[in-house]
Amino acid sequence: MIGAIALLCLCQLAGEIIHRLSGLPLPGPVIGMVLLLGWFALMPRERPTLSAVTGWLTAHLSIMFVPAAVGLVEQGPLLARYGPALVVATMISTLLTLIVAVTVFRLAARRIPAKDEAP
């Protein structure tokens, strides 16, 4: 259990260090995620405890962004001014992304057979 938590935090720390040293605009935790993927590729084996810890974190993600969301209390003037624009932009963008991604996947899957189906 502690080992799994240490691995996650270690990856984040390494990600933050890379972020600071390289000036890469990628957030430290995202670099950490890529590092953890690399670690899995180097050391492929079952990790039930790590899966349990990450599963617990993912299942309770919602409450973790409440503190950030409550920060809207400070954004009244901005919301009053750009609220409608934000609503319109979010709606159109969500719709467009759904349509583009599903269309590209369908076209590509039809033209490129899945690897195990190839002759």
Add this chain to the structure above:
Amino acid sequence: MSAILAIPIFWLVATLIVFEGADILSRRSGRHPLCHPVLLATPALIGLLLATGTPYPAYRESTALLNFLLGPAVVGLAVPIWKQRRLIRRLAKPLALALLAGAATAITSVVSILWLFGAPPEILASAAPRATTTPVAIEMAAQLGGIPALTTAIVLCSGILGAMIATPIFDALKISDFRARGFSVGISAHGLGAARAFQVNSTAGAFASLGMALNAVATCVMLSLIALLV
């Protein structure tokens, strides 16, 4: 009373209790996207802050533990990606193409529409990662000079909307491939879209989780490249 409010753990406890109440209501609604616990808990907590005259920085400090957990949770997204590695290898090209097209569409559409409305850079930066899962979006927006609170609100709205419109849209487009449907809703509407996809079909759910996790990386890389170039 103000002495009690100033106890460091006070707002953490208040947040846990309010969220648990919101979660119970959300469960009673059958997890309807409009009854998302964050959507119910946030206004309630904002009301409490205003009623007690508590400044946001004090609240933020008291609830720092919850915010801190976001980092390890983001790192942990590697686990679902790794578990789907066979699927990724088998469908590499359609997945990669849909991911690139979807991530690029999500970023460019929201940013260009807001730009047309004359929104300032901090709003563009807050909205640019709108299609990624909230913890990643918060980190990315902060990197770009956005406002994390605004990002959280935009990302939640994207997820709620995506979860609600995906099935009618795909039915209207006559797309019955649950791999394509799931993957797209994961790219456009992250965890909320994936939760909805699991209600519809288990294949769609698996592809939606994959779309969410891969888009977290793809969007961050694209935005970082843009940030380096601009």
